[in-house]
Amino acid sequence: MRHALIFAAGRGERMRPLTDTTPKPLLPVGGKPLIVWHLEKLAAAGVNYVVINTSHLADQFPAALGDGSRWGLRIRYAYEGEQPLETGGGMLNALPLLGDAPFIAISGDIWSDADFTALPPEPTGLAHLLLVDNPPHHPDGDFALDAQGLVHDTGTPRLTFSGIGVYRAQLLQGWRDVVGPGEVSPPRFKLALLLRAAMAADAISGSHFRGQWTDVGTPQRLAELKHAQNL
Template sequence: MRALILAAGKGERMRPLTEATPKPLLSVGGKPLIVWHLEKLAALGVREVVINTAWLADAFPAVLGDGARWGLRLHYSHEGAEPLETGGGMLHALPLLGEAPFLAVNGDIWCDFDFARLPREPAGLAHLVLVENPAHHPGGDFVLTGDGRLSDDGDTRLTFAGIGIYRPRLFEGWRAVVGDAPGAAQTPPRFRLAPLLRAAMARGLITGEHHRGHWTDVGTPARLAELDTRLRGTW
């Protein structure tokens, strides 16, 4: 299995910390956020990892190198000066990810979820990890049904953790799904992943699971500082 770490965002809510350092390279618990993911992927047996980049892209190879120190081979999918959003970023990285299902994780989260729990072959087009709704996102994202499928309909929503297994076929016919969304007609295209997921959910092709452990969306300096304190102490 190959993996993709989404690391192209500008981290605007994290400024001034991200003016010279991409958010995934900010230190927490004594090491960059992204290194927590690299260590977990290496322990899982993943050997090929793609990192998509845009903002301050040169900082990633300068800090991470080729991944050899973790027993990994890192590949960088550079999107240009402007990030391509989650959907466009994944589509742009597909040539480096191959035809098999791949693991994707947001570079700006921290989670104690065990990647080994993820199915190597999702039942449908993707399998997503969900968590309890944090205070900054009380409305959640998707509904986890009793049969393990995800739905966009319902009141009891959970928050997408930014961790999942995807089949490249999720992107077949993506233009018809995203339509004339801003950026979709540019080269390379820029669009969000959520419309593709919702379209697949309507066909019953997205499964998921509820992780009840620790998860942090490191979206503000305050949440970064809180996570750092906890990782250096005890939960």
């Protein structure tokens, strides 16, 4: 598994005013931008090609990260326009740069000590999701994980999607059948719509990650992360 996608296009409304001048993935954590933690871990896992989705303050990403050579990576930027395309539209927009092989995709606004080498290089279905215990701000979780390692939209116990997964490009095939024909062009939709449709066909696997993970969604959670991890 040599390719990866990082979602970094969001406006980070809940992180304002910090994100008025800096994209959320470029906010400093432990002396380096949040997204650099991902780049370092991807490089350590053998990834050598990363696509970064951008929109809000997009010019700051190449200025800060360059071509990725300092991490032994090749970085390409997939600009989504002035309006972010959500996770589903963003992944669809980036597919021409990612190729046909399975790829890792990561939310640019999380922090985790997850070992990316533990992710399956070839998902048994259309995607493999890393799930975590429900954080206080999301007590009801997102999905259920059964004993066979399949992820379901319903059931218990509930877990939260970490924003880390491995995907096949085929997940995006037939997106119009799920999202609907009335979408704007380029399409703007959440990846969860496609994931839930695939779950109904038992095509999404997952694993329960019990390590360190934070959704860095607000200034308070950013401060808590720095304090908890001494960053």
